Amino acid sequence: MSSARVTRSGRKILQGGRKRSGSGTEQHGGETNTLPPRGRKEVKKRVQVRYDCMEDVEKKLKWEPENWQRQLENIREMRSRRDAPVMRYQVLLSLMLSSQTKDQVTSAAMTKLREHGLTVQRILETDEETLGKIIYPVGFWKPRDIPDNVSDLVKLPGVGPKMAHLVMDIAWNKVSGIGVDTHVHRISNRLKWVKKETKSPEDTRVALEDWMPRDLWSEINWLLVGFGQQMCLPVAPRCSECLNKDICPGAKKK
């Protein structure tokens, strides 16, 4: 019989000897010792099975979606062909403006900003006073006014958890959570990146944060927002063109 013991580092050691009759095997109080026969060299077979370290074992036990790494790589590949950075910047500005005012006012301000030139470089070259006039009547949100924690951010009018996590990431360079909007929510459910179907973006955020490595939390919002606007559309997703069509549980077959 073989016996096994697991060391603190997570290694499992199986020890076993060929069981011999006669003097080769002795029993003491329930323990079996294998002794070498006289005149022969000890033959001891030791099988060592290396298990992963405990951290890896825990990760394996934890649920994670099937194929998520391939799906993510495919989305990165699809997004890399698009004009993501400019769009990301515009989405961010639009979000920040919308937290200050109504949709119509945000829309008018965004139109004037586009006419002015809505790239990072162009905005950086524009002084605060000019920018203030362009986006008027939207109030200016100066950096010193931005709280540096989620609980204070969500107290601001129009700022929910999604916006708060995005602002923490962009303004303070701190990843406090995944910014889940309607695109991230929809795509996560289509790809089955949530263990059970979720009903709200906030539930999706909690479900994603449960398994997704933290170093992806910042990227995932930008990636899925752009992907949701151009490929995985709300009503008629373009599944036939999507690199994930064969590994996506929510793919439309037609």
Ligand code: SF4
């Ligand atoms: S296959 Fe269709 S539903 Fe799935 S991720 Fe691609 S576009 Fe979205």
